[in-house]
Amino acid sequence: MSKENLLMDVNDLSVTFGAGANTVEAVKNCSMTVHEGEPIGIVGESGSGKSTLARVLAGLQQPSAGKVLYRGENVFTGNKSYKNGFRNQVQMVFQDPYGSLNPQLTGLSAVSEAVRIHKKVGSDEAEAIALELLQQMGISRLDALKKPRQLSGGQRQRVSVARALSASPSVLLADEPTSAIDQSAQAQLLKLFQGLLGEGLAIVLVSHDLGVIRFLTKRVYVMKEGLFIESGDTETVFNDPQEEYTKLLLASIPGELGKAARAKLKKS
Amino acid sequence: MSVAQKRLLDLIDVEIGIVRPRRKTLVIVKYANFSVNYGEMVGVVGESGSGKTMLCRAIIGTLHRRGVSIMGGQVNFEGEDLSKINEARWKMLRGKVIGYVPQSALAGPNPVLTIAKQLAEALEQVDGTGSMESRAKELLDLVKIRRIDTVMKQYPYQLSGGMRQRVMIACALASRPKILIADEPTTGLDVTVQSQIMDLLKEIRRDLGTAIILISHDLALVDEVCDKIVVMHAGATVEVVASGNMSQPRHPYTIALNASRIDIAKPGGNLTIIKGNPPSVGQWNPGCRFVERCDYREDDCNVGEHPPLVGEKDGHQTACLHADKIKTI
Numbered sequence: 001m002s003k004e005n006l007l008m009d010v011n012d013l014s015v016t017f018g019a020g021a022n023t024v025e026a027v028k029n030c031s032m033t034v035h036e037g038e039p040i041g042i043v044g045e046s047g048s049g050k051s052t053l054a055r056v057l058a059g060l061q062q063p064s065a066g067k068v069l070y071r072g073e074n075v076f077t078g079n080k081s082y083k084n085g086f087r088n089q090v091q092m093v094f095q096d097p098y099g100s101l102n103p104q105l106t107g108l109s110a111v112s113e114a115v116r117i118h119k120k121v122g123s124d125e126a127e128a129i130a131l132e133l134l135q136q137m138g139i140s141r142l143d144a145l146k147k148p149r150q151l152s153g154g155q156r157q158r159v160s161v162a163r164a165l166s167a168s169p170s171v172l173l174a175d176e177p178t179s180a181i182d183q184s185a186q187a188q189l190l191k192l193f194q195g196l197l198g199e200g201l202a203i204v205l206v207s208h209d210l211g212v213i214r215f216l217t218k219r220v221y222v223m224k225e226g227l228f229i230e231s232g233d234t235e236t237v238f239n240d241p242q243e244e245y246t247k248l249l250l251a252s253i254p255g256e257l258g259k260a261a262r263a264k265l266k267k268s
Numbered sequence: 269m270s271v272a273q274k275r276l277l278d279l280i281d282v283e284i285g286i287v288r289p290r291r292k293t294l295v296i297v298k299y300a301n302f303s304v305n306y307g308e309m310v311g312v313v314g315e316s317g318s319g320k321t322m323l324c325r326a327i328i329g330t331l332h333r334r335g336v337s338i339m340g341g342q343v344n345f346e347g348e349d350l351s352k353i354n355e356a357r358w359k360m361l362r363g364k365v366i367g368y369v370p371q372s373a374l375a376g377p378n379p380v381l382t383i384a385k386q387l388a389e390a391l392e393q394v395d396g397t398g399s400m401e402s403r404a405k406e407l408l409d410l411v412k413i414r415r416i417d418t419v420m421k422q423y424p425y426q427l428s429g430g431m432r433q434r435v436m437i438a439c440a441l442a443s444r445p446k447i448l449i450a451d452e453p454t455t456g457l458d459v460t461v462q463s464q465i466m467d468l469l470k471e472i473r474r475d476l477g478t479a480i481i482l483i484s485h486d487l488a489l490v491d492e493v494c495d496k497i498v499v500m501h502a503g504a505t506v507e508v509v510a511s512g513n514m515s516q517p518r519h520p521y522t523i524a525l526n527a528s529r530i531d532i533a534k535p536g537g538n539l540t541i542i543k544g545n546p547p548s549v550g551q552w553n554p555g556c557r558f559v560e561r562c563d564y565r566e567d568d569c570n571v572g573e574h575p576p577l578v579g580e581k582d583g584h585q586t587a588c589l590h591a592d593k594i595k596t597i
Contacts, residue, residue, distance in 0.1 A: 252463035
């Protein structure tokens with residue numbers, strides 16, 4: 001990976017919550033990089049600090065220590081115009097498609113609002129752009145005029161992705177995008193992500209589902225109790241895990257791969 | 269044992285619907301067919317809205333609380349038709365002979381009761397020997413909870429998701445039911461916890477001989493832990509197949525469902541999306557309900573009734589008019 005296409009450079013990042021005896025170190029000394037068009041996975045159990053890390057990467061949470069550089073500039077100390085530019089460039093899709101969309105707005109109005117803000121265009125033009133985005137996500141004109149409660153979980157998640165893409169970002173942060181939806185809807189969303197990667201978008205996928213991680217990502221960071229305990233090429237990590245915890249994660253998968261990993265774990 | 273003796277639960281052409289004032293009755297399940305033998309572990313899979321949870325409710329007798337009722341067919345449990353019995357009889361079965369583990373482990377336990385009180389509530393309903401405390405501890409031991417004395421005094425919020433689900437399973441086991449119905453028991457839990465809970469269910473089945481119905485939308489999971497898999501689509505059973513045979517499905521829906529699952533054993537891999545969306549609840553076209561999304565459709569598919577489930581009971585059953593042709597493809 002060359003230096004030129006380095007998008008995000010995360011250095012020694014820590015996040016602590018609370019004070020005194022109740023201090024919780026959610027993220028401890030994590031360092032990672034994201035290059036243009038690169039699919040990255042962050043995998044770990046609940047409580048391992050994945051979501052906190054994702055929120056810092058999106059600029060939604062101040063780190064207690066360490067730096068997040070976007071194209072060489074510190075995200076949290078830059079001036080206002082730089083910060084606004086960064087917000088456009090790194091967009092997030094949240095875990096819960098029920099909670100992240102305004103229940104009062106139709107998919108079309110939710111997305112056109114975002115288009116209006118990011119692209120600074122009039123409302124008619126914004127609506128046209130929004131409709132096109134939604135259609136690319138496989139949401140028909142008819143479904144675009146529905147409110148979130150009338151849509152299925154998978155459709156809702158695709159509206160969220162359309163909204164995130166309205167800013168034309170270079171990085172899409174997806175925090176457990178598939179955990180609340182059906183297998184068939186999951187396949188649709190993953191295909192969509194594959195297409196976006198083909199168009200040069202970098203995706204940081206946070207998940208506890210190793211299947212999704214292996215399907216989509218090229219590089220993976222395994223997180224446990226706030227630390228990156230293992231990282232590397234996704235295939236290398238899957239075929240030859242070094243840490244006990246990674247082996248345990250692989251052994252927990254139902255099906256063939258898990259069986260093989262369980263056998264290996266027993267031998268050692 | 270003869271076939272009749274080993275059959276514990278038998279669902280025959282079950283139809284579930286909601287009667288609505290001044291509107292047409294909404295049918296949500298029609299032609300649900302499958303059976304569970306003593307000590308058997310059966311997985312029920314399907315997309316959201318396919319009627320999995322409604323079937324669960326029909327078996328534990330909590331349908332009518334929502335204005336929903338069994339409108340046709342039979343739910344035979346040890347020779348007794350559950351669709352015909354009254355509330356007094358249900359009180360003797362529900363939670364006693366037929367146990368239930370709810371979907372959301374996080375919301376399942378009562379938040380203001382300690383685990384000890386929670387278990388005592390479940391135990392009060394059944395006869396037994398020994399003090400309440402020792403029986404409660406025995407239950408926690410059964411679900412492999414360590415530090416039993418500490419956990420007994422704790423409240424649900426102090427426990428992790430996996431521990432809470434273990435407590436829920438302990439409650440369900442208080443009366444040593446003949447069958448345990450687990451409705452997506454690991455949704456929202458981590459993979460490592462999921463595999464522990466599955467191991468626990470397998471042990472319960474092995475040690476206590478409890479039959480288990482595992483509802484899930486995770487095909488790989490069900491294929492690994494269950495003896496038999498029931499595939500539901502739009503309120504109907506479309507295929508019943510012994511586990512391990514999921515690689516040779518005969519119903520186009522099962523084939524499509526299989527193709528849409530990530531093959532984690534292979535990197536990159538291919539994903540095929542099932543065309544279109546599942547039909548809205550009760551808005552079914554005539555004939556096969558999968559016809560709009562089917563790759564193998566023929567002219568006779570969208571006329572008449574839903575195709576019947578054909579095949580040997582306890583064998584491979586498929587509800588598709590052209591299953592034979594598909595088999596050879």
